[in-house]
Amino acid sequence: MQSTGVRILVVADEMLARAGLASLLTDQRGVKVVGQADGKSLEGELEIYQPDILVWDVGMGGVLSVFPDDVPAIALVADGTVASQVRGLGVEGVLPRDASPKLIVSAMTAVMQGLVVVDPSFAAALSTPRAVSDSSEQVGQIDVTPRELEVLRQLAQGTSNKAIAYELDISEHTVKFHVNSLMTKLDARNRTEAVVIATRTGLIPL
Template identity: 30%
Template sequence: MTELLIADDHPLFREALRGVVASLFPSAAIYEADRIANLYPLVDDHPDADLLLLDLDIPGAIGFSALVHLRATYPSLPIVLVTAHEEARFVRRAMDHGAMGFIPKSIDSQTLGAALQTVLEGGVWLPETDTTAPGISLDESAVAARLRELTPQQFRVLQMLSTGQLNKQIAYELDVSEATIKAHMTAILRKLGASNRTQAVLMASRLGLNQDEPQGTSTS
C-alpha cells in the first residue's frame, strides 16, 4: 500500500492533494500534519512512507531547515517541496539540500498528478525554471552539515528557540524540565560551534528563505 505524508497548514490545499492522490492511487494511505510540531511524530510513526509533501511555509519551520533535518534523519524518505515560492533560486537550494522534487502551488491538478507519479516511480520532478540559478553557498552548506549532527530533540529545541521562545516555554511544550532544555542548548552550541544562543539562531537562519533576516531570539 502506498503511504503519503502531507505537511501543510492550509486545509483546502491538503484536500486538493488528497483528491489528486486518491485519483492516482485509490488505495493509498494519507497522513497529514498542519505544523512542524506535528510533522516529526508523524514521520516517526511512518518511517517507511513512500513520499513526504512538505510546504516550506508550514508553521514552525525555518526555511529549508526541516528538509535538511528530515533528510539526515530519514535518508530513505523521498521529500518533495510544495510551495508558493517559485523562484529559481528556491528550486536550486531545495535540490542542493536533497529534495526529490519541487512543486509550485500554482500548477494545475493534471501537472500535479504527473509530478507525484514521477517521484513515486523514483524520478525527480522540477518546474521549468532558470537552470543557471546559483546553488547554496559554502556557508549554507557548512551550516546544513552541522545541523545534521543534531538529534531530533535538539533540532526541535533550536527551531523553537529561533521563533523567540523562552527555555520555560520550550520545556512546557516538549514536556521536559528546564534543566533538560539547558542541557540540550549546551549540546546544540557545541555541535554548531556557536558561542551563544543568538549565534546559534543566526547560523540556523542561513537556511531561511530570506537569509538576511533571522528570527528573533531571547536570552532567558
C-alpha cells in the first residue's frame, strides 16, 4: 500500500467482495486504500477514515439509501436498473462490477474533478423515453419550455454544463441560465434535487 495518494474507502456488503476489491486497488498508483466498510457500518467508518472517495461494490442493489452526499463515490453495479437507481441518488461514477482497476482509478480521477462518469453500457437504462401524453400534461403544469426540458433530460444523465452546451449547440452561459431557471421553477436547491423533483412529477423518466 502506498503512503500517499487519493484516500479510498472500499464498501461492499460481502466480506470477500470488499477484500477482493481492496486488493485490486491497492496495487494502483496514486491511490491509497485506507479502509473497508459495509453499508451498515459506513457512517462510522467515514468518520474514522475520512476518505476522499468511496468505491462501492453495489452489485444488485442492497442498502442504497446510505450513500453519503458529501463524499464522491464510484458505484460498481450489476445492471442498468441499479445504475439508474444510484444515479438517481446523485452518485457521480457508475461502472460495471467487472471494471478493471485502471478504469476505476481513471473514473475516480474524473469524478474528483467534478465530472460524472457513467459506463456506456448503462446509457440505455438512463435514457428511457416516457409517454408523450404524460410529457405534454406535466410540461404544461410546471411551465417548462422545450429547451429547458432538453437541458433537464441531460441533467438527469449527469451531463456537465459544458457537455450539454456541446450536445444542444448552445453556449455554456445559456445552459447555466436554463439550469437556474429550472431550479427556480422546480423549487430545487441544486441540480440533483431538480432531477429528483422532475422525476416525481413525471417530467423525466425514472
